[in-house]
Amino acid sequence: MVLRLMDKQSAKIxxxxxxxxxxxxxxxxxVWYGEKQAVQDVSLSAPKNTVTALIGPxxxxxxxxxxxxxxxxxxVPGVRIEGDVRIGGESILGEKVDxxxxxxxxxMVFQRPNPFPKSIFENVAYGLKIHGVKDKQTLDDVVEWALxxxxxxxxVHDRLKSSALDLSGGQQQxxxxxxxxxxxPDILLMDEPCSAxxxxxxxxxxxxxxxxxxxxxxxxxxxxxxxxSRVSDYTALMWLGELVEYxxxxxxxxxxxxxxxxxxxxxxxx
Amino acid sequence: xxxxxxxxxxxxxxxxxxxxxxPLWAAIFENIVRGFTIAVVLMLVFILGTIVWEGxxxxxxxxxxxxxxxxxxxxxxxxxxxxxxxxxLFMILLALPLGIFGAVYMVEYVRNGPMxxxxxxxxxxxxxxxxIVFGLFGLGFxxxxxxxxxxxxxxGTPRDNAEAQLIExxxxxxxxxxxxxxxxxxxxxxxxxxxxxxxxxxxxxERMPAQNRKVFGQGAMFWAAxxxxxxxxxxxxxxxxxxxxxxxxxxxxxxxxxxASKWQVxxxxxxxxxxxxxxxxxxxxxxxxxxxxxxxxxxxxxxxxPSLPLTEPVNFGPLVIQVVNPFQExxxxxxHIYTMATQHxxxxxxxxxxxxxxxxxxxxxxxxxxxxxxxxxxxxxx
Numbered sequence: 001m002v003l004r005l006m007d008k009q010s011a012k013i014x015x016x017x018x019x020x021x022x023x024x025x026x027x028x029x030x031v032w033y034g035e036k037q038a039v040q041d042v043s044l045s046a047p048k049n050t051v052t053a054l055i056g057p058x059x060x061x062x063x064x065x066x067x068x069x070x071x072x073x074x075x076v077p078g079v080r081i082e083g084d085v086r087i088g089g090e091s092i093l094g095e096k097v098d099x100x101x102x103x104x105x106x107x108m109v110f111q112r113p114n115p116f117p118k119s120i121f122e123n124v125a126y127g128l129k130i131h132g133v134k135d136k137q138t139l140d141d142v143v144e145w146a147l148x149x150x151x152x153x154x155x156v157h158d159r160l161k162s163s164a165l166d167l168s169g170g171q172q173q174x175x176x177x178x179x180x181x182x183x184x185p186d187i188l189l190m191d192e193p194c195s196a197x198x199x200x201x202x203x204x205x206x207x208x209x210x211x212x213x214x215x216x217x218x219x220x221x222x223x224x225x226x227x228x229s230r231v232s233d234y235t236a237l238m239w240l241g242e243l244v245e246y247x248x249x250x251x252x253x254x255x256x257x258x259x260x261x262x263x264x265x266x267x268x269x270x
Numbered sequence: 271x272x273x274x275x276x277x278x279x280x281x282x283x284x285x286x287x288x289x290x291x292x293p294l295w296a297a298i299f300e301n302i303v304r305g306f307t308i309a310v311v312l313m314l315v316f317i318l319g320t321i322v323w324e325g326x327x328x329x330x331x332x333x334x335x336x337x338x339x340x341x342x343x344x345x346x347x348x349x350x351x352x353x354x355x356x357x358x359l360f361m362i363l364l365a366l367p368l369g370i371f372g373a374v375y376m377v378e379y380v381r382n383g384p385m386x387x388x389x390x391x392x393x394x395x396x397x398x399x400x401x402i403v404f405g406l407f408g409l410g411f412x413x414x415x416x417x418x419x420x421x422x423x424x425x426g427t428p429r430d431n432a433e434a435q436l437i438e439x440x441x442x443x444x445x446x447x448x449x450x451x452x453x454x455x456x457x458x459x460x461x462x463x464x465x466x467x468x469x470x471x472x473x474x475x476e477r478m479p480a481q482n483r484k485v486f487g488q489g490a491m492f493w494a495a496x497x498x499x500x501x502x503x504x505x506x507x508x509x510x511x512x513x514x515x516x517x518x519x520x521x522x523x524x525x526x527x528x529x530a531s532k533w534q535v536x537x538x539x540x541x542x543x544x545x546x547x548x549x550x551x552x553x554x555x556x557x558x559x560x561x562x563x564x565x566x567x568x569x570x571x572x573x574x575x576p577s578l579p580l581t582e583p584v585n586f587g588p589l590v591i592q593v594v595n596p597f598q599e600x601x602x603x604x605x606h607i608y609t610m611a612t613q614h615x616x617x618x619x620x621x622x623x624x625x626x627x628x629x630x631x632x633x634x635x636x637x638x639x640x641x642x643x644x645x646x647x648x649x650x651x652x
Contacts, residue, residue, distance in 0.1 A: 072526055077381065103529035110527075114520035116539060127528035130538065176524070183528055 023048040023217050024069070024187060029083035031064050033076060038064040040241040041083070046234060051209060051218040053232035053249065055225055056264070061241040062221040063111075066189045069219065070106040071099060087187065104131060107180030107216075111192040113172035115164035115179070120147075120156050123164045123175055127183035142182050150178035151208050170201025177208065181216075188212065190220040194227065206231050225265055229253050237261050321628050328626030338574065342610065343620060347627050352578055353491065353600035354634065357566065358559045360495030360596055361502065365559075366552055368499070369506030370541075376507075377514040378536050397504035404565040408497030413569060418487035425483040437481055448474040485597055489570030491579055492596035497565045502555035509554065513547020514540060546649025553642035557635045563604035572599040573609045603631040 022045035031039040039061040046052045054062040067073035069085055071092070085092050092102055104127070115123050124143040125133075133139060143160070147153040152174040156167070164175055173193055180188060190209075194202040209218060209231045222228050228235050229249055236246040237260070245252060245261045256262040336346035372389065380386040421427040428434035452473035456466050517540050525535040541548075563571075579598035583590045610624045611617055617624075 070527060072523060075522070075526065100529040100531055103527055108523075108527040110520060110523060112520060114518070114524045116521065116524065117543060126525070126538070130525075130528065130530045130534045179524075179528065 021047060023088060024219070025084075025086040025089075026065070026069070027084040027086065029065070029068060029081070029085060031061070031068055031073070031082075032080040033064075034078040038241055039068070042238070042241075042243045043083075044236055044243060044246045046217055046219065048217050049213055049215070050233040051213050051220060051231055052234040052236065053228035054219065054221045054236050054238060055223070055228050056238035056244075058223070060238040062238050063191050065238070066108075066191060066219050066221055069187070070103050070108050070189055071097075072103070072108065100131075104183045105185050106187045106189060107183065107185035108189045109173070109176050109180055109191065109193045112196045113169055113176050115167070115172050115175050117163065117165055119161050120164050120167070120175060121160040124178050124182050127179060131183060143178075146178040146182040147175075149181050149212070150174045151204065151211075152178055168201070170197050170204060173197060173201070173205060174208065177205075177212075181212075186217060188216045188218045190218065192221050192223060195223060202227070225253075237264060239264075318632070321625060321632060324622065324625035325629030328622045329629065333626055334630070337576075342574065342614060342623070343616065347603065347606060347623070347630065349575055349578055349601040350603045350606040350627065351630060351634075353571070354560055354603045354631070356579075356594050356596075357491050357495050357498065357600060357602065358556050360492060361498040361559045362552055362556050364496055365499035365502050365506055365555060369503050369551075369555075370510050370548060372503070373507045373510035373514060374536060374541070377511055378532070378540065393504045393507050396500070397508075401501060401562055401564040402567070404497055404501045405567045405569065407500070408493055408565060409568040412493040412496050413487060413489065416486070417490075417493065420486040421484055425485070426481065427483050427487065428481070429487075434481075441478065441481065445474060445478060448477050489568070489572070489599050490597040491570055491594075491600045494566040494570045494600070495596070497569050498559040498562060501562060501565050502559045505555040505558055506548075506551050509551025510544065510548050513544035513551070516547065517543045546646060549649075550642045550646045553638050553645065557638040557642070560631070560635050560638065561604070563602070563608060566602065567605070570599045571602045571605040573601075573605070573613065575599060575601055603627055603634075607631070 025043075025045040027043055029039055029042045030037065042061070042065060044052070054065060056062055064073060068081060069092075073079050074081075081093060083093075087105070091097075116126060118126070121143055124146050125139045128139055128142055133142075144153065144157075147156065152171060155171060156175075164172065167175060173196075177188075177193075194205050197205065206227060209220065212218060213233075220228075220231065232249045234246065235249040235252045237244045237252070237258075239260055245256060245258045247257070252261065253265055256265060330346075333346040334351065335348050337349050338347065339345035372393075376386045376389050380389075418427070418429045422429050422433075426437070428437050449470065452470040455473065456469055459469075461469050521539050521543060522535055525539045530538070579595050579600045580592035581595040583592050607624055607627050610620050610627070614620055
């Protein structure tokens with residue numbers, strides 16, 4: 001497992017020039033919770049099929065930033081958003097944007113695995129069912145596809161009817177990834193997906209992220225700088241709600257331009 | 271650490287160790303508390319013990335399945351058991367949807383806004399209203415207002431004396447006409463004296479349209495159930511609210527994150543997960559509703575009914591059965607105990623029936639509470 005990960009890391013270095021068109025763009029985004037400003041004027045953009053890691057100390061606005069992208073932080077009372085977020089050039093923050101189809105396009109994986117207290121099958125099929133898919137064969141096919149994509153099929157294919165809560169933490173998190181993939185998103189948001197998992201489960205998820213970026217554009221929030229350097233193509237360091245530095249991951253870790261970045265990645269800060 | 275602060279720490283340590291020894295008043299206080307607690311337990315034991323001791327000999331198959339006979343001195347209490355069970359059944363059928371919708375609205379839609387505060391205040395005040403007031407409300411609102419209006423629009427039954435008089439005036443020409451017909455007929459038949467009077471009265475009464483038909487504007491099991499439903503509404507709303515709030519935010523986020531609409535989140539994630547809490551609340555509400563007398567006192571409970579409140583036989587395909595008619599009066603265990611103890615001409619001679627009835631009532635409510643506990647345990651485990 002470890003060996004394979006290291007292989008992936010060395011293979012990852014590929015030309016990622018500026019010519020790649022931005023797919024996900026965050027444009028001068030500011031977010032307030034009541035009086036408290038959580039994100040201050042952040043701009044960044046990510047090309048298609050890349051992994052962008054958001055790092056930074058607790059409470060720096062990383063989670064708020066990605067929760068703005070699928071607009072799930074609008075569930076918090078008193079939230080106020082300024083600026084813009086565009087996907088494929090289209091703004092997603094307008095009043096008229098259909099949140100149901102927006103969230104179908106932007107899957108999210110949360111910090112703690114949060115499967116529904118239903119069967120494994122029902123968990124994965126849930127998203128399809130709420131979007132109106134009823135055909136049994138289609139559901140079966142998509143559930144199998146999603147579980148295979150989330151590298152969980154081999155472990156659960158013979159017990160799809162058993163409760164998702166009987167799975168281990170790492171399996172639950174991969175189930176949540178499968179659940180998000182089942183509705184066919186373009187973008188995957190991951191909010192510290194490994195923070196509640198042990199190292200082996202973590203490495204499985206990291207490996208999975210490496211595969212998933214071939215089809216999805218991934219944004220991952222992490223506390224773990226090794227993780228960011230292992231899985232991501234781009235890394236953004238956030239500090240007290242502001243974006244300090246955003247660059248290709250190898251650049252950011254090798255030649256940080258900002259003093260804050262250097263202090264943070266060398267552990268002198270945060 | 272300086273010498274001074276070390277010294278003061280030493281003083282604190284000594285003070286704490288000194289306080290460690292229990293002074294006399296602590297022992298006294300402990301005994302007082304223990305005494306009161308034992309007194310409470312003894313009271314419960316005494317009450318339950320008396321009821322069981324005196325009530326058990328009364329319990330028999332006939333007592334549970336027969337109607338009272340011989341001026342309530344003999345026979346059983348089946349109609350009262352029947353009425354108690356069905357009135358709470360109708361109660362919960364009315365209260366549960368209302369309470370669940372109210373709680374869902376509060377938790378999922380208005381959250382902690384001003385509207386939620388208004389509803390919560392209303393619910394809390396509702397819970398504090400004396401139960402006899404619900405009885406008066408039931409009489410005034412359900413029977414006199416809703417029931418009488420239904421009768422008025424369905425059957426033309428007058429709602430008050432003025433209307434009764436008006437109808438009487440309108441019917442007067444008709445009455446006079448029938449009277450004349452009857453007199454003419456009596457003349458042909460050569461009827462005399464009492465025979466003639468009876469014939470004329472009968473002739474007229476037979477032909478006059480009914481004007482006092484009461485179906486809804488009188489005491490009925492349904493109105494009693496509706497009154498009890500309002501009484502137990504706070505129990506259901508509060509327990510449902512707690513159950514909804516106990517559903518983790520992560521479950522809602524997961525569903526919203528997949529693109530679920532608000533209604534889908536509520537119906538497919540929140541309500542299923544809150545089910546056990548809602549069921550527990552429902553059973554507690556049933557137990558509460560079964561134990562109340564004051565709210566139903568004016569709205570349909572009756573001392574004695576010769577038959578059960580059933581409809582005429584109804585055809586269900588091959589089956590011909592009588593179903594419960596909620597628009598009839600009914601007997602009730604609580605009222606049975608009350609009337610046997612205070613209204614019956616021989617309250618001493620019927621003591622054993624009173625104890626037996628009380629025992630049955632307690633067993634029914636006790637079983638419901640046990641049911642609630644079992645249900646909660648089972649769901650908590652899964």
